[in-house]
Amino acid sequence: MPDKEQALAAAARTAKNMRRAIIRMTHLAQGGHPGGCLSATDLLAALYEGFMRVDPRDPRRSDRDFFFLSKGHAAPALYAVLMEKGFLNPWEITDFRAKTGRLPAYPSCELTPGVDIASGSLGQGLSVANGAALAARLNGTDQRAYVMLGDGELHEGQVWEAMMTAAHFRLANVCAIVDYNKLQLDGPVDEVKTLGDLRGKWDRFGWHVLEINGHDLSAIYDAFAAARDWQEGPSVLIAHTVKGKGISFMEDEVGWHAAAPSDEEYAAAMKELS
Amino acid sequence: MDVKIAPREAYGRALVELGRENEDIVVLDADVAKASMTVLFKEAFPDRFFDLGIAESDIMATGAGFAVAGKIPFVNAYANFLLGNGWEQLRLSICYAGQNVKVVGHNIGASSAKDGPTHLPLEDIALARVIPGLTVLEPADAIEMKKAVRAVAAHAGPVYMRVGRMPTPLVTREDDPFVLGRANILRPGRDVTIVACGCMAAKALSAAAELAARGLEAEVVNLHTIKPLDEETLLASARKTRAVVTAEEHSTRAGMGSAVAEFLAGRCPVPVRMVGSRDIFGICASYEDIQEFFGMTAAKIVEEAEKACSMRDI
Numbered sequence: 001m002p003d004k005e006q007a008l009a010a011a012a013r014t015a016k017n018m019r020r021a022i023i024r025m026t027h028l029a030q031g032g033h034p035g036g037c038l039s040a041t042d043l044l045a046a047l048y049e050g051f052m053r054v055d056p057r058d059p060r061r062s063d064r065d066f067f068f069l070s071k072g073h074a075a076p077a078l079y080a081v082l083m084e085k086g087f088l089n090p091w092e093i094t095d096f097r098a099k100t101g102r103l104p105a106y107p108s109c110e111l112t113p114g115v116d117i118a119s120g121s122l123g124q125g126l127s128v129a130n131g132a133a134l135a136a137r138l139n140g141t142d143q144r145a146y147v148m149l150g151d152g153e154l155h156e157g158q159v160w161e162a163m164m165t166a167a168h169f170r171l172a173n174v175c176a177i178v179d180y181n182k183l184q185l186d187g188p189v190d191e192v193k194t195l196g197d198l199r200g201k202w203d204r205f206g207w208h209v210l211e212i213n214g215h216d217l218s219a220i221y222d223a224f225a226a227a228r229d230w231q232e233g234p235s236v237l238i239a240h241t242v243k244g245k246g247i248s249f250m251e252d253e254v255g256w257h258a259a260a261p262s263d264e265e266y267a268a269a270m271k272e273l274s
Numbered sequence: 275m276d277v278k279i280a281p282r283e284a285y286g287r288a289l290v291e292l293g294r295e296n297e298d299i300v301v302l303d304a305d306v307a308k309a310s311m312t313v314l315f316k317e318a319f320p321d322r323f324f325d326l327g328i329a330e331s332d333i334m335a336t337g338a339g340f341a342v343a344g345k346i347p348f349v350n351a352y353a354n355f356l357l358g359n360g361w362e363q364l365r366l367s368i369c370y371a372g373q374n375v376k377v378v379g380h381n382i383g384a385s386s387a388k389d390g391p392t393h394l395p396l397e398d399i400a401l402a403r404v405i406p407g408l409t410v411l412e413p414a415d416a417i418e419m420k421k422a423v424r425a426v427a428a429h430a431g432p433v434y435m436r437v438g439r440m441p442t443p444l445v446t447r448e449d450d451p452f453v454l455g456r457a458n459i460l461r462p463g464r465d466v467t468i469v470a471c472g473c474m475a476a477k478a479l480s481a482a483a484e485l486a487a488r489g490l491e492a493e494v495v496n497l498h499t500i501k502p503l504d505e506e507t508l509l510a511s512a513r514k515t516r517a518v519v520t521a522e523e524h525s526t527r528a529g530m531g532s533a534v535a536e537f538l539a540g541r542c543p544v545p546v547r548m549v550g551s552r553d554i555f556g557i558c559a560s561y562e563d564i565q566e567f568f569g570m571t572a573a574k575i576v577e578e579a580e581k582a583c584s585m586r587d588i
Contacts, residue, residue, distance in 0.1 A: 062344065109342075110372045116342050118371040121362050124335040128367055131339020131347070134324060138300070138345070145339070158363070161332035169324075 004221055007050035011217050015045035018080035019246045020273050021093055025076045027266040029097040032105065035256035037077035039181040039214070039241035040148060044081045046220040047146060047177075051228065056086035059113040065143055066132045068117050070125020071150035071179065072106040073258070078115065079103050087114035123156025125149065126176055130162055133171045144228065148177045152184030155193055160205070166234040167206030174234040175227045176207075179214065181243040183254045199238055207236045214239030247272055278441035281472075282380065284416035285437045286311025288423035289348060290318045299427065300340055302326055304333045304351035309439070310380045312350050334360035337375040338367035346374060346427055352386075353379025353436060354395035361401055368432050369405045376426050377402075377434045382412070383472070383523025384565050385439035390558035396551045400528035402434040403501045409454060410501040412436035412522075412530075414475035415444045418498060421452035429454055436472060438523075440561060443476040445496070457504040459511075463493035466579045467511040467518045471497050471530050474521035474549070474570065481521075481575035492579060500530045503537055512538055517582035518546045521575050523565075526550040545585035547578035 002010065018041045026032040048054075053065045069078045076096060082088045088102070095101025102111045106120030117128050129147035136143040149159065166174045178198070186192050195201070202209045208230045210223040220239070227235035243257070244250030247269045261269055293299045293315055300322045307313040307325060316323040326333040330351050337349040349356070356379055357364070368375045379398050386393035402410045409429060413422040419437065426433045445460055452458075460475060461482050470478035475496045482492035493511050497504065512518055518538065520531030531548035538546055551568040565571055 066342065068339075108370070110370075117338065117373075118366055121366045123331075124338075124363055124367045127332045127335030127363070128339035128342065130332075131336040131341070132343040133339070134336070135300070135340045135343030135345045138321065139343075143343075158329075158331040158335070161327075161329040162336070165326055165329070165332055165336065168327075 002050065007046070007221060008217050010049040011045040014049055014081065014084045015042050016273065017084055018045060018077060020270065021080035021083060022076045023247070023261060023266060023269045023273065025079065025093050025096040027261045028094055030260040031097050032076055032260060033073040033258045034261065035183065035243040035250060035253070036071065036150060036179065036181065037074045038245045038247065038250065039243045040074050040077045040179045041245065042215045042217055043148065043177055043179065043220055043239055044077055046217050047224060048081050048085055050221050051224050054085070054114065056114065059087060063141060063143060066116050066129065066145040068125040068128050068145070068147040069107055069119055070147050071122065071153055072119030075105065075107050078107060082114040085114070122150065122153040123158040126159055126162035127165070129174050129176070130165050130169070130171060133174045134169060136173055144173045144175060146175045146177065148179060151178060151180045151182065151189050151195060152192070154178070154195055163202070163205045163207065170233045172231050172233055175224070176234065176236040178236060178238045179241055180238055181241040183243045183252070183257060185257050187254055202236050202238065207234050208232065209236055209238060211238045212240070214241035215245055277444050279416035279444065280441045281413060281416050281419040281438035282311045284419040285423060286314040288420045289315045292423060292427055293319050293322065296346070296427065298344065298346050300324065300345045300347050302333050302337055302347055302349045304328055304330055304356070306351055306380060310350040310378070310437070330356050330359035331363050334363035334377070335367040337377070338371060338373045341373035341375050346376065348376045348378055350378045350380060352381045352393070352395065353398040354393070357398040357401040365405050369407050372407065373432060374430055375432050377432070379434065379436050381439050382436045384556065384561055384568060384570060387561040387564055388558050391555040394556040396525045396556070398436065399500060399522070399524045399530055403533060407432060408501065409433045409499065411454065411499045412472040413498050414472060414496050415442050415446055417444055417448055418446045418452060422498065425452060425454050438473050440473065442473045445475050445479055455499045455502045455504055457498065457507040458496045459493060459507070460496050461492065461494040463491035463515070465490040465492060465515055466583050467493045467495060467515045468521060468575060468579060469495045469497050469508065469518060469534050470521040471500060472523050474523055477572040478521050478575055480572035481579065484572065484576050485579055490579065490583060497530060500533055503533055505537060508534060508537060509542055512542045512544050516544045517586040518544055519549060519575055519578045519582055520546065521549040523570055524550050525553070527553055545582045547582045549574050549578055
C-alpha cells in the first residue's frame with residue numbers, strides 16, 4: 001500500500017477524474033443520481049487509492065478486500081473509481097444505463113468486474129459485508145470488508161439488524177461508511193425522518209465511530225487507517241458530505257438527487273472541473 | 275411405508291456429514307437451530323455455525339456475503355419468516371447477484387399445527403419460484419432429504435429447499451437415483467397422474483392404492499424439484515393419462531400445482547385438479563385436523579383424481 005502522501009496525491013487526481021466521469025455518464029445517459037455520487041467521490045477515491053487491496057487483472061482474487069456499494073444509486077461513482085483503477089475502460093462511460101455493455105443503472109456483480117454484489121434495493125449491503133468478513137475470519141485472512149451506506153438508507157430496518165450482527169461478532173474487519181449528505185429523494189433527511197443522534201446510535205450499537213468531513217482527503221485517510229487499526233470490533237465513518245459536491249449549482253440541492261444535467265449544465269459543470 | 279422419519283432429522287445429520295467432507299460449508303440460523311436440526315452441525319462444527327438471531331432479512335444477505343467470499347452457506351429459518359422477511363434479499367443479493375447460497379425453509383405447510391395461521395407457511399413455494407435462477411425443491415422423505423442435501427451443495431447456484439418437520443413415511447429407497455430437476459415415478463399407471471411433493475407423496479401413494487381398488491391405475495410422480503420443472507416426465511405422463519392431480523402442503527395459488535398447470539396448459543392441456551390449501555389462512559388445530567381442514571389428504575386426492583378423470587371423459 002502507498003504511504004499517506006502518495007495516497008492523498010493519487011486520491012486528489014482520482015477524485016477529480018471521477019467527478020468528470022460522473023457528470024459525463026449522467027449527461028450521456030440522461031439519467032442517474034449525480035448528487036449522491038458527488039458526495040461519495042472523495043470517500044471512494046481515498047479508499048481505493050489508500051486501502052483497497054484489489055487487482056484489476058484478477059478482480060475475483062481470493063485475497064482481495066471487499067467493497068460493497070449498499071447505496072446502489074451511486075453506481076456511476078463506483079464505475080468511475082473502477083475506471084481509474086483499471087477494472088473498466090474509460091470509453092465505457094457511454095454504456096451507463098445502456099441496453100448493452102457492463103454499466104447498468106445499479107451495480108451488478110455478474111456484469112461488472114470489480115463489483116462484488118448487486119445493489120439497488122437499499123439496506124442490504126452491511127449484512128453482505130458481515131458475511132464476507134465472517135468468511136475471511138474463518139479463513140484466517142486479513143481481508144477487510146468495506147460498505148458504503150446512504151443516510152436515507154439508514155431508515156431501512158435491516159441496517160440495524162446488521163449493525164447488531166457486526167457488533168456481536170466483533171467484526172474488526174468490517175468498515176462501514178455513511179455518506180451523510182443530509183438530503184434524500186423527498187427532501188432533507190431531517191424532515192423526511194430524522195436520524196437523530198446518529199453518532200450516539202452507532203456508538204450504542206457497539207461500533208467504533210469516526211466522525212469526519214467526507215471531503216477532507218487527509219481526514220478520510222486517517223479515519224480509514226484508524227478503522228483498520230481498531231481491533232475491538234467494527235468501525236464506521238460517519239462522513240459529513242455535501243450532495244453534489246464539486247459542482248457549484250448542484251451542491252446541497254435536493255433536486256440533484258436524481259436528475260440528469262442538460263447540455264448547458266453539462267458544459268458549465270465540466271468547466272468547473274477543468 | 276410403515277416407518278416414519280422426520281425429514282428435518284435427515285437434514286441435520288446430512289449437513290454434519292457434508293460439513294465433515296467440505297470445510298467451505300457454513301450454516302446460518304435465525305434462532306431456530308433446535309427446530310431446524312442445525313443444532314447438530316453447531317455441535318460438530320461450532321466455528322462454522324452462526325446464529326444471527328431473529329433477523330431473517332439480515333441472515334439472507336449475510337449468506338450472500340459468505341458466498342461472495344467463496345463459502346457455501348446454508349441459511350435456515352422458518353419458511354414463512356425467511357421467505358417473507360427475506361424475500362427482497364433473496365431476490366437481489368442472492369439470485370440477481372448469482373450467489374451460491376442454499377436457503378432452507380423449515381416448519382413448512384401445516385406442520386406447526388396448533389401454533390396456527392401465523393406459523394403455517396403456505397406461500398413460500400410461490401415466493402421462491404417467481405425468482406429467476408432459483409432452484410426450488412421439497413424432498414419427499416428422509417431418505418431423499420439426505421441425497422438432496424448433497425445435490426444442493428454440489429449445485430452451483432442459489433437454491434430454496436423446504437424441509438419437512440413431521441415424521442413422514444419412507445416412499446423412496448436408498449438406491450433410487452436423485453438428480454435435481456428430474457422427477458421420480460413412484461408408481462406407474464395409465465389412467466390418471468398424481469404429481470406430489472414433500473409429505474404429500476406418501477398420501478399420493480395411499481390414494482393410488484384406493485384408486486386401484488376403484489379400478490383406476492394412477493401414476494404417482496414425485497416432483498421433488500419444483501423448479502426447474504421436469505417437463506419431459508410431466509409431458510409423457512400427462513399425454514398418457516390425460517388427467518392430472520397435484521398435491522402439495524402449500525397453497526394451490528401459485529405453488530407446485532400451479533407450476534405444473536402453467537406448463538401443461540401450453541403443451542398438453544388436460545384437466546389439472548389441485549390438492550393443497552385454498553385461498554384461506556389456517557387454524558389452530560392438530561396436524562391431522564389442519565390437513566383435514568385444508569384437504570391435504572389421501573381421500574381428497576382420490577376425490578380430485580376421479581373428478582379429473584370425469585372431466586377428461588367429457
